Amino acid sequence: MKLHEYQSKNLFAQYGVPIPKGRVAATAAEAREIADELGGRVVIKSQVLVGGRGKAGGVKLANNGDEAEQLAREILSMEIKGLPVRKVLVDQGIDIETEIYFGITNDRSARRPVLIASAAGGVDIEEVAATTPEKIIRVHVDPLLGLRDYNVNDLAAGIELPRIHWKAFGQIAHGLWKAYLESDATLAEINPLVITGDGQLLAVDGKVVLDDNALFRQQNLVEMRDLDAEDNSEIEANKFGLTYIRLDGEIGCMVNGAGLAMATMDMVKLYGGEPANFLDIGGGASEEKVAAALRIILKDKRVKAVLFNVFGGITRGDEVAKGILAALKEVNPDVPMVIRLVGTNAEEGRKLLAEADMITAETLSEAAQKAVEAAKGA
Amino acid sequence: MSILINKDTKVVVQGITGRQGSFHAERMIEYGTQVVAGVRPGKGGEWVLDGKVPVFDSVKIAKETTGANTSLVMVPARFAPDAMLEAADAGIPLIICLTEHIPVQDMMRVRSYLDQKGVRLVGPNCPGVQTPGECNIGIIPGDIAIPGNVGVVSRSGTLTYEVLYALKNVGIGASTCVGIGGDPINGTNFIDVLQMFQDDPGTDKVVLIGEIGGTDEEKAAQYIADNMNKPVFAFIAGKTAPPGKRMGHAGAIVEGGAGTAEDKIKALQAAGVQVADHPEQIAELIKG
Numbered sequence: 240m241k242l243h244e245y246q247s248k249n250l251f252a253q254y255g256v257p258i259p260k261g262r263v264a265a266t267a268a269e270a271r272e273i274a275d276e277l278g279g280r281v282v283i284k285s286q287v288l289v290g291g292r293g294k295a296g297g298v299k300l301a302n303n304g305d306e307a308e309q310l311a312r313e314i315l316s317m318e319i320k321g322l323p324v325r326k327v328l329v330d331q332g333i334d335i336e337t338e339i340y341f342g343i344t345n346d347r348s349a350r351r352p353v354l355i356a357s358a359a360g361g362v363d364i365e366e367v368a369a370t371t372p373e374k375i376i377r378v379h380v381d382p383l384l385g386l387r388d389y390n391v392n393d394l395a396a397g398i399e400l401p402r403i404h405w406k407a408f409g410q411i412a413h414g415l416w417k418a419y420l421e422s423d424a425t426l427a428e429i430n431p432l433v434i435t436g437d438g439q440l441l442a443v444d445g446k447v448v449l450d451d452n453a454l455f456r457q458q459n460l461v462e463m464r465d466l467d468a469e470d471n472s473e474i475e476a477n478k479f480g481l482t483y484i485r486l487d488g489e490i491g492c493m494v495n496g497a498g499l500a501m502a503t504m505d506m507v508k509l510y511g512g513e514p515a516n517f518l519d520i521g522g523g524a525s526e527e528k529v530a531a532a533l534r535i536i537l538k539d540k541r542v543k544a545v546l547f548n549v550f551g552g553i554t555r556g557d558e559v560a561k562g563i564l565a566a567l568k569e570v571n572p573d574v575p576m577v578i579r580l581v582g583t584n585a586e587e588g589r590k591l592l593a594e595a596d597m598i599t600a601e602t603l604s605e606a607a608q609k610a611v612e613a614a615k616g617a
Numbered sequence: 618m619s620i621l622i623n624k625d626t627k628v629v630v631q632g633i634t635g636r637q638g639s640f641h642a643e644r645m646i647e648y649g650t651q652v653v654a655g656v657r658p659g660k661g662g663e664w665v666l667d668g669k670v671p672v673f674d675s676v677k678i679a680k681e682t683t684g685a686n687t688s689l690v691m692v693p694a695r696f697a698p699d700a701m702l703e704a705a706d707a708g709i710p711l712i713i714c715l716t717e718h719i720p721v722q723d724m725m726r727v728r729s730y731l732d733q734k735g736v737r738l739v740g741p742n743c744p745g746v747q748t749p750g751e752c753n754i755g756i757i758p759g760d761i762a763i764p765g766n767v768g769v770v771s772r773s774g775t776l777t778y779e780v781l782y783a784l785k786n787v788g789i790g791a792s793t794c795v796g797i798g799g800d801p802i803n804g805t806n807f808i809d810v811l812q813m814f815q816d817d818p819g820t821d822k823v824v825l826i827g828e829i830g831g832t833d834e835e836k837a838a839q840y841i842a843d844n845m846n847k848p849v850f851a852f853i854a855g856k857t858a859p860p861g862k863r864m865g866h867a868g869a870i871v872e873g874g875a876g877t878a879e880d881k882i883k884a885l886q887a888a889g890v891q892v893a894d895h896p897e898q899i900a901e902l903i904k905g
C-alpha cells in the first residue's frame with residue numbers, strides 16, 4: 240500500500256522531520272485560502288499515486304492567491320496516467336540551494352534495511368543509479384541494533400554533506416528511521432531533501448510504501464488507503480483473501496499457489512493463448528473462496544474460456560469442486576471451462592463435477608491446450 | 618541418502634492444535650515422520666491426535682523432554698516470528714516455517730538472530746521438506762513423490778508438486794525435495810541447497826524451480842557454473858507476468874527490469890543448466 244505525498248510528509252513530521260508549511264486542498268477555493276495564509280508564493284502539487292507527476296503538468300508554482308486558485312482548478316480537473324486528481328497539496332514555496340536524495344528501504348539480498356543517499360537528489364534517482372552509481376551511497380543497518388549514529392555519519396560523509404548540516408541531518412535520519420520502522424514501511428523516501436537558502440534542511444517531497452503483510456498492526460495508516468489506484472476486481476478479490484491481477488488476455492485462470500498460477504499463465508501463452516488474469520486461490524481454499532474467485536473471473540467480459548488448475552495439497556479437491564458448482568448456479572456462464580484436478584481429494588472432486596458441463600484434462604499441458612482451443616471456438 | 622531430514626529426524630510442531638497444524642501433523646505421522654511433540658502455550662500436558670503426540674507449553678520443554686531436533690512452524694503470521702525465535706533460543710538446529718504473510722521487517726530481525734545462533738531456517742511461506750520414503754515435514758502431499766536420486770529445490774509450493782508428480786509418472790524419484798519459499802527474506806536459499814545436493818552421495822541430478830523477482834536464480838546460476846558437476850535442470854515461472862505487479866508471492870515482483878524470467882533463464886543456460894519450457898517437461902529432460 241502506498242501513501243500520498245502529503246500523508247508521507249505528515250508521517251515524517253510526526254517523527255521530527257521538518258517539512259514545508261502547507262496543507263492539502265480538495266477545491267480551488269481552499270487552495271487559494273491556503274496560499275493566502277502562506278504568503279502567496281506556493282507550489283500546487285497533485286496528489287496521485289503514480290510517478291512522473293511533474294512531467295505530466297501536475298506540479299505548478301503560483302506567485303499569489305489568484306494564481307494558486309487558477310492552477311489548483313486546472314490540476315484538480317486533470318487525470319494523470321488514468322488516475323483522477325482529487326486533492327492538491329499547497330506547500331509554501333522554498334528557496335532551494337541544494338537537493339539531496341535520502342531513503343530507507345529493505346535490501347532483499349543483504350537481508351537488512353539500507354539507508355540510501357545521494358547529493359544528486361531531486362531528479363530521477365534510478366537515472367542517477369544507472370549513469371553515475373558512485374554518487375549513490377548505501378549504508379546497511381543491523382535490524383537487531385537499529386539505526387546508530389555512526390551509520391548516519393557514514394552516510395553524511397559519503398555524500399560529502401557540509402559538516403554544518405550534520406546535526407540537522409542526523410535528526411532527520413533518526414526521524415525517518417522511526418517512521419520506516421513504526422509504520423512497517425518497505426520504502427520511506429525523501430526526495431528532495433532540500434538545503435534552503437538560509438541553511439535549513441526540509442523534506443520537500445516524500446513517499447512511503449507500506450508492507451501489505453503488516454497492515455494488521457497499522458490500522459491508522461490503513462485508513463489512508465486510496466482505492467483509486469487499485470483495480471475494483473483486485474479489491475474485491477482481496478476481501479476474500481484471493482490474489483487477483485487483471486491482465487489483457489482472454490483465458491481466465493484459477494489456480495492454487497502463486498508459482499503454479501504463474502506457470503499456468505506461461506503455459507497458456509506457450510500454446511498461443513493470452514491469460515486474462517493471475518488468480519491464486521491460496522492454500523486450503525474453502526468453497527466460498529472458490530465461488531468468489533469464479534465470479535470475479537467471469538465478471539471480466541473479455542474472458543472467452545476459463546482454466547482451472549488445482550493441485551491439491553493443503554487445498555482439497557472436493558472443496559474446490561463444491562465452490563465451482565455453487566458459483567455456476569449463480570452466474571450461469573456462457574464460456575467453456577476446462578478443469579484439471581490432481582492431488583488431495585481430487586477423485587471426490589471429479590465425481591462432483593461430472594454433472595457439470597466441463598472439459599477435463601489430466602496434465603497441465605493438456606489443460607492449457609484445451610483452454611486455448613476452447614477460447615478460439617467460443 | 619538425503620539432505621536436511623531423514624528417518625531419524627524428530628519433529629516438534631509449533632501450532633499443532635490449530636486446524637491446519639493438526640491435519641498436517643496427522644498426515645506426517647501417517648507418512649512415517651517422527652512427530653515427537655507439539656507446542657501450544659497454555660496447553661502443556663495435553664495429548665493430541667488420538668493420544669499420539671504430547672503437547673508442551675514451550676519449545677524448550679518439548680526439546681528437553683523428547684529430544685526433538687527439528688521444528689515445524691505452522692502458526693499464524695503475527696505469531697510466527699516469535700515462534701521461530703523461540704525455537705532458535707531453545708537450541709533447535711533446523712526450523713521449517715510454513716507460515717505466509719509474515720511482515721518483512723520481522724523477517725529481517727528473525728533471520729539476523731537465527732544467523733547469530735547458527736540455526737538453519739527453511740521458509741517461511743514454503744511447503745516444507747520431504748525425503749521420500751523417510752520423512753515428510755510440511756504440506757507436500759505424501760503420495761506424489763517416490764524415493765530416488767534427483768534433488769529438488771523450489772521457491773514455489775504447488776509448482777513443486779507438479780514437478781514431483783511429473784517425475785513420479787515417468788518413474789523418477791527424489792532424494793530430497795526442499796521448498797525454500799516465495800518470500801523476499803527467507804532462510805535457506807538456492808545456493809545453500811545446491812551445495813548440500815552437490816555434497817550428497819544420494820543425489821545425482823538436481824532440479825531447480827524458480828520464479829520472477831530478486832536475483833537468487835542468477836546467483837544460483839553463477840554457483841552452478843563455479844561449483845557443481847552434477848547436472849542441473851530448471852524451470853522458471855512468470856514469463857508472462859507484467860512488471861511492477863506482485864504475483865502472489867511477496868518475492869515475485871519484477872521491478873525496474875531486474876528479476877525477469879528471461880534474465881534468469883539466460884543466466885541458467887549460460888551455466889549449462891537445461892531449462893524446461895514448462896514444468897512437466899523437466900521429467901522429459903531428465904529422462905534424456
